[in-house]
Amino acid sequence: MDLPPFTFHDSSGRVRAVEAREVQIPAAGRALAGELVRPDHPVGVVVFAHGSGSSRFSPRNRFVAQRLQEAGFATLLLDLLTAEEEDEDRRTGRLRFDVALLARRLLAAVVWAAEQPSLRGLRVGLFGASTGAAAALRVAADAPERVAAVVCRGGRPDLARDDLPRVRAPTLLVVGGADEPVLRLNEEALGLLRCEKQLAVIPGAGHLFEEPGALDEVANLAVDWFARYVTPGGTGS
Template identity: 60%
Template structure:
């Protein structure tokens, strides 16, 4: 794993990149964390580890700078600023696809978003259809990306816990607004809540995610 600063417009964001060991170069999955979280999110790191085992590189980064994180602790406003977060995510994707990204350059890119980060991932996918090959949303808030849902062309998997009834309803409504011909799908993890803390729940998220990316990101 390597840690570096990734340019995202007028800021540079801390990121960690992991490459699979002994594997031919595959796709790259960029993670967008949920509200109040960061690149060290244990749930995202567990999913990322599973993806790496399946031959995918991963990029976990902080959507906010350290100074912005301190501000957000007091205001809780930046974490819900989906246009800001989506713009930064799009710039990180652009960096991954550029020559500056070294070994990552030119490889197909997927997005994994959690909670509000899922809304940012959907907006980013809609705005950069040529750059994003697949999307996974974990416990996402697609209602915060309502204006962009119809424009998402990358096959998207919406993963929701069966006991997370309010968010499940939001995801069911979002799926109805998305292009039925793009291959989008909703997967419900039985017995799981919003954070997938129940035994085996996050493991199932990782399994579903790795299968989705391996199936939908081109070689």
């Protein structure tokens, strides 16, 4: 379903038209709900993988997505679980840690995006949060030809530990300085990654980056990383 179009001023001051639509992404016989937002003349596409207990409506992911749209990127936010699976996961807590399942769903979304006429030929970045970061890293390891760059926010790379040495896409790990357990996990992951990599620590920020300016800094880092490695003219592409 098409959503009302809108315009905004991008970082260079130009007025850009944006198309937004609700989509259904096929994944092994299931349909995953998503929202595709495409500015005119997109420079790349970023697919989001949400964390446990979250969805395509994550306010933090949507904040980052809007900043990416303003920088010229198309964005795809989707639910990695169906409504029925979400109900099951609320009861059991099992599916949120099924990285193999989440990665298959995320890869299906990446393949779907590449097949869309309005996105064809664009390079793809992955933005993963919490457990979604593990799914993003596994997809990057399993399908290196499809993933140009990865950004993880407060990620759980330990859930994809065996996949980390196979990741080839440039990977940015963003962690709050006050999120000490997750910071340690990301420091360990940095040592296992063999790709272009960086660990960015936001001083004083917790796991949800709720502190003033923290999420804004996450968005700035993500925009810069994807601009460098996903856009055709990026310095790292």
